[in-house]
Each structure stands twice: as structure tokens, then as C-alpha cells.
Amino acid sequence: MKVCKKCGAPQSDKRLVCIYCGEKLPDRLSVKEERSHRRDLEADMNDAVDPFRLSSSDKVAGVISIIGIIASVVTMIVSQSPYAIYGFMSIIMFAFSAVMALAPRVLWNFRIYTLGFKFNGEPEPTEWYTIGRIIAVWVMIAAGIYLLFMVMTQTHA
Ligand SMILES: [Zn+2]
Numbered sequence: 001m002k003v004c005k006k007c008g009a010p011q012s013d014k015r016l017v018c019i020y021c022g023e024k025l026p027d028r029l030s031v032k033e034e035r036s037h038r039r040d041l042e043a044d045m046n047d048a049v050d051p052f053r054l055s056s057s058d059k060v061a062g063v064i065s066i067i068g069i070i071a072s073v074v075t076m077i078v079s080q081s082p083y084a085i086y087g088f089m090s091i092i093m094f095a096f097s098a099v100m101a102l103a104p105r106v107l108w109n110f111r112i113y114t115l116g117f118k119f120n121g122e123p124e125p126t127e128w129y130t131i132g133r134i135i136a137v138w139v140m141i142a143a144g145i146y147l148l149f150m151v152m153t154q155t156h157a
Pocket of ligand 1: 005009019020022
């Protein structure tokens with residue numbers, strides 16, 4: 001197998017120029033290179049079809065949620081404020097957003113279980129479900145940050 005340096009298209013060893021872009025093709029890949037190339041392609045394809053793949057937005061949301069939980073716990077411990085109890089609510093918000101962001105498959109299974117869906121074969125989440133989940137994650141994070149901010153500002157007041 002040869003791989004075009006310009007457009008990345010895999011081609012037959014017999015070709016001298018790329019069938020897609022006309023670029024002169026390099027030497028054929030070694031057996032080892034070819035194996036790793038195939039593995040990359042396969043991983044890309046699996047990612048493209050996996051509705052539960054973590055996007056970078058999910059990863060960022062997950063990290064913020066975990067930092068939020070830690071910040072809430074610390075704030076509740078050190079805060080002398082009568083509002084420290086709100087820390088519990090921000091922990092709950094951040095815990096929800098963490099699970100929703102980092103464990104979409106768990107969330108989906110839970111939804112199927114609680115709604116008692118009757119499906120033929122394995123149900124897949126729709127685009128709208130996925131968009132709804134991402135919006136819910138960020139709403140939870142916003143609520144958690146707001147509550148945490150309230151506890152912190154009351155502490156210093
Ligand atoms: Zn090409």
C-alpha cells in the first residue's frame with residue numbers, strides 16, 4: 001500500500017501518481033507502517049460511529065465538574081458562612097454534570113432502564129438526545145458555579 005503525502009489517500013502499490021490529486025506517490029509503506037496505518041483508520045472509523053465518544057467539550061466539562069466538586073468540598077469545610085449548606089447543592093450539580101459529561105453510556109442505559117423502552121435491537125441515542133445532554137451538562141456546571149460563588153461570597157462578606 002502507498003499513501004499520498006498530499007491528500008492522505010491510500011493507493012495500490014502499482015500507482016506512481018495519486019488517483020485523487022495527481023501528486024507523485026512515495027515508496028510503498030513497510031509492513032509495520034501499513035499495519036499501524038490500518039489501525040489508525042479503524043480507530044477513526046470506530047470513533048466516527050460511536051455515539052458515546054467523549055468530545056473535547058465533554059472532557060473539558062468533566063474536568064471543570066471535578067474541580068467544582070473539590071472546590072465545593074473545600075469551601076464547605078473552611079466556610080463559616082450560614083450559607084455553607086449551599087455547598088451540598090453545588091456538589092450535587094457538579095456530580096450530575098461530571099456523570100453526564102464523562103459517562104454518557106451509563107446515562108443512556110439508565111434512561112432506557114427507567115423509561116422501560118421497548119426496542120427491537122439496540123437503541124441508539126438521537127442527535128437531539130446528544131445535543132440535549134451537552135446543554136444539560138453546561139447548565140448543571142453553570143448552576144454549580146453560581147451556587148459555589150454564592151457560598152464563597154457569603155463567606156467573605
Ligand atoms: Zn493525493
